[in-house]
Amino acid sequence: MTNTHVDYQLSQLDQLEAESIHIFREVAAEFEKPVLMFSGGKDSIVMLRLAEKAFYPAKIPFQLLQIDTGLDFPEVLETRDNWVNRLGVRIVVASIDDAIANGVVIDDGKTSRNRMQTATLLDAIEENGFTALFGGGRRDEEKARAKERVYSHRDEFGQWDPKMQRPELWSLYNGRIHAGEHMRIFPISNWTELDVWDYIGREQIEIPNIYFSHQRRVFVRDGMLMSETPLNPTREGETVEERTVRFRTCGDITLTGCVESTASTIPEIIDEVSIAKLTERGATRGDDRFSEAAMEDRKKEGYF
Amino acid sequence: MSDSTQSAEPRATNMDLLRFATAGSVDDGKSTLIGRLLLDSKSIFEDQLEAVEASSVSKGYDYTDLALLTDGLRSEREQGITIDVAYRYFATPNRKFIIADTPGHVQYTRNMVTGASTADLGLVLVDARQGLTEQSRRHAVILSLLRVPHLVLAVNKMDLVDWSQEVYDKIHREFTQFATKLNIPDLAVIPISALAGDNVVNRSENMSWYSGPTLMHHLEHVHVASDRDLVDVRFPVQFVVRPKSDEHHDYRGYGGMVAGGVLKPGDEVVVLPSGMTSKIAGIDLFDQEITEAFPPMSVTVRLEDDVDVSRGDMIARVKNAPAPSQDIDAMVCWMTNSPLKPRQKLAIKHTTRTARALVKDIQYRLDVNSLHRDQDTKELGLNEIGRVQLRTTVPLLCDPYSKNRTTGSFILIDEATGITVGAGMINSSS
Numbered sequence: 001m002t003n004t005h006v007d008y009q010l011s012q013l014d015q016l017e018a019e020s021i022h023i024f025r026e027v028a029a030e031f032e033k034p035v036l037m038f039s040g041g042k043d044s045i046v047m048l049r050l051a052e053k054a055f056y057p058a059k060i061p062f063q064l065l066q067i068d069t070g071l072d073f074p075e076v077l078e079t080r081d082n083w084v085n086r087l088g089v090r091i092v093v094a095s096i097d098d099a100i101a102n103g104v105v106i107d108d109g110k111t112s113r114n115r116m117q118t119a120t121l122l123d124a125i126e127e128n129g130f131t132a133l134f135g136g137g138r139r140d141e142e143k144a145r146a147k148e149r150v151y152s153h154r155d156e157f158g159q160w161d162p163k164m165q166r167p168e169l170w171s172l173y174n175g176r177i178h179a180g181e182h183m184r185i186f187p188i189s190n191w192t193e194l195d196v197w198d199y200i201g202r203e204q205i206e207i208p209n210i211y212f213s214h215q216r217r218v219f220v221r222d223g224m225l226m227s228e229t230p231l232n233p234t235r236e237g238e239t240v241e242e243r244t245v246r247f248r249t250c251g252d253i254t255l256t257g258c259v260e261s262t263a264s265t266i267p268e269i270i271d272e273v274s275i276a277k278l279t280e281r282g283a284t285r286g287d288d289r290f291s292e293a294a295m296e297d298r299k300k301e302g303y304f
Numbered sequence: 305m306s307d308s309t310q311s312a313e314p315r316a317t318n319m320d321l322l323r324f325a326t327a328g329s330v331d332d333g334k335s336t337l338i339g340r341l342l343l344d345s346k347s348i349f350e351d352q353l354e355a356v357e358a359s360s361v362s363k364g365y366d367y368t369d370l371a372l373l374t375d376g377l378r379s380e381r382e383q384g385i386t387i388d389v390a391y392r393y394f395a396t397p398n399r400k401f402i403i404a405d406t407p408g409h410v411q412y413t414r415n416m417v418t419g420a421s422t423a424d425l426g427l428v429l430v431d432a433r434q435g436l437t438e439q440s441r442r443h444a445v446i447l448s449l450l451r452v453p454h455l456v457l458a459v460n461k462m463d464l465v466d467w468s469q470e471v472y473d474k475i476h477r478e479f480t481q482f483a484t485k486l487n488i489p490d491l492a493v494i495p496i497s498a499l500a501g502d503n504v505v506n507r508s509e510n511m512s513w514y515s516g517p518t519l520m521h522h523l524e525h526v527h528v529a530s531d532r533d534l535v536d537v538r539f540p541v542q543f544v545v546r547p548k549s550d551e552h553h554d555y556r557g558y559g560g561m562v563a564g565g566v567l568k569p570g571d572e573v574v575v576l577p578s579g580m581t582s583k584i585a586g587i588d589l590f591d592q593e594i595t596e597a598f599p600p601m602s603v604t605v606r607l608e609d610d611v612d613v614s615r616g617d618m619i620a621r622v623k624n625a626p627a628p629s630q631d632i633d634a635m636v637c638w639m640t641n642s643p644l645k646p647r648q649k650l651a652i653k654h655t656t657r658t659a660r661a662l663v664k665d666i667q668y669r670l671d672v673n674s675l676h677r678d679q680d681t682k683e684l685g686l687n688e689i690g691r692v693q694l695r696t697t698v699p700l701l702c703d704p705y706s707k708n709r710t711t712g713s714f715i716l717i718d719e720a721t722g723i724t725v726g727a728g729m730i731n732s733s734s
């Protein structure tokens with residue numbers, strides 16, 4: 001047996017973990033069909049770890065859902081498969097290309113992949129009858145998220161109404177929904193980017209290796225370093241060169257930039273994050289840079 | 305490329321956590337203060353600061369309006385006020401802080417109640433020029449009703465009263481006098497200037513007469529671990545863990561978050577409401593067996609006997625257990641437009657137990673400004689707080705809120721809309 005804490009004090013990381021486990025169990029107990037939104041990024045991996053702990057030694061009592069944009073980093077998909085195999089969970093993959101082929105989503109050449117992702121997600125929710133979706137959103141990421149509840153209600157159209165949010169008190173979560181509605185659940189709402197890294201370090205869990213420093217052929221676009229890939233052809237005037245980089249988030253390969261970095265271990269990443277000058281979104285997410293209210297707009301439409 | 309499962313030396317393994325709620329009337333300087341705390345603790349990123357600098361310039365301000373750092377949703381940005389609880393994060397080397405930033409106006413009492421429900425400490429701001437107002441008294445009343453154990457009164461804008469000790473002393477005196485009517489176990493009154501930064505993180509050179517701690521120093525050192533009840537064992541069963549796998553064929557554990565006391569293997573326990581007794585066979589935290597569990601740990605408890613236990617039950621000690629009760633006397637904060645009235649039926653969620661509740665009586669409405677008990681009103685409107693008697697369909701396993709903030713609290717849910725309409729703090733049950 002391990003001896004716990006003689007002074008009955010829990011470290012902040014242990015408190016965050018306990019709160020997240022509590023949320024996972026609460027949802028599993030009260031919702032008919034929860035599902036965990038798995039992007040393969042570090043936040044969703046931390047969620048998966050917490051879910052593993054919440055139900056151990058039983059298996060995680062719900063499936064994973066991934067939206068396949070067709071633009072994912074291969075390294076991310078590899079890590080995803082390792083996790084899924086180790087935990088023995090089922091994963092539902094909803095692909096944007098299938099949704100386009102089936103006419104669920106219209107690709108008019110003007111709509112961004114991001115918008116189509118939302119439509120594909122909402123369709124997958126409807127088709128599978130999911131009633132609760134775990135997401136890896138954190139309140140420190142962005143101003144609009146700072147006011148979002150742990151249980152965030154979505155109407156039949158998947159929309160979020162920031163003015164109609166339910167009060168959320170103590171650790172008493174209200175999971176009531178009507179038919180056709182669903183709840184987005186954010187079990188790591190109170191974690192910061194540093195907490196996530198501390199936890200990955202402490203738990204020694206596998207994350208995609210693109211988070212660590214490596215050599216990559218990149219080019220500069222809109223002030224960001226983008227990966228060379230056939231999915232994202234270079235435009236006139238853009239030159240590709242090899243640099244030592246790492247990614248701070250794992251999103252759409254055509255929109256997610258990397259940063260020059262030699263951080264190749266978790267302690268080095270933690271050092272780097274502690275003195276970072278830009279938020280992870282501001283630095284490397286093209287999709288969030290369009291306007292200050294960009295995130296809020298996309299959330300209202302049903303994006304995470 | 306490097307191995308992706310490197311081990312790391314955690315930064316400060318024993319870094320602890322302080323959750324605090326802020327309250328202040330519009331223009332007292334709450335947003336400026338929070339912006340200052342974030343900025344001086346280096347929790348602001350350059351892109352966030354640049355965005356705020358740019359908006360300040362476009363609004364024609366002479367200085368960077370730190371308040372812009374913390375306002376969130378667009379509708380609020382347009383109106384220029386905070387209208388919902390927003391959560392912020394910052395850390396110093398030994399402590400992480402979660403701020404529940406709540407609006408101060410009376411029409412947002414429910415938001416303040418929400419923010420205070422999870423807070424270890426309440427921070428009330430007053431403008432030194434105005435002194436204590438009805439609003440600041442109300443903020444203190446709400447924090448005390450919610451049993452927030454530590455309170456800081458920050459006397460802001462000291463620069464505008466010539467850093468006057470007299471002004472500070474007067475506010476201090478008045479507040480201490482008022483606080484005797486409330487339940488405030490720990491009070492600190494700190495003179496600051498949020499705008500200039502005096503006594504926020506750095507000690508003021510303008511107020512040598514003040515010998516107490518700076519606000520940040522106080523936040524970093526206030527002792528919160530002992531605020532939890534470590535005596536009375538309360539373990540609401542949340543989830544029954546049954547692997548039904550070959551490897552763990554006979555495993556049956558009860559997942560939950562410890563709400564009170566210290567649980568140890570070998571302890572004799574009682575399961576409520578059935579009253580069956582057993583012993584704790586083991587306590588699991590993931591794949592580890594642990595020797596003790598205490599609040600707020602999420603663990604899985606195994607019992608020696610094969611007693612029938614399900615979600616909504618509570619594990620307590622044989623000689624120290626709450627008495628199951630269907631008659632609840634509580635202070636309720638009402639959170640929706642249509643008023644709470646006697647004979648109304650609602651859903652009630654208390655720990656992991658959900659039932660239905662009938663409003664038997666509304667004894668009085670508490671005037672949160674004057675503490676006057678209005679016994680003539682027979683209903684509670686939006687943002688009003690009153691003493692209510694409820695009868696529940698099944699017994700609740702509860703304690704007075706003054707003893708345990710987890711087993712003493714509940715929420716009320718409108719059964720038709722599914723919306724959370726009330727928050728309750730139990731006085732007693734019978």
Ligand SMILES: Nc1nc2c(ncn2[C@@H]2O[C@H](COP(=O)(O)OP(=O)(O)O)[C@@H](O)[C@H]2O)c(=O)[nH]1
Nearest residue numbers: 329330331332333334335336371461497498499
């Ligand atoms: N002189 C002075 N002005 C302050 C101080 N703190 C805040 N202010 C100003 O008071 C006004 C209201 O502040 P703000 O933070 O927006 O108040 P809130 O409504 O409580 O969030 C702004 O113009 C601030 O610059 C202070 O300590 N001294």
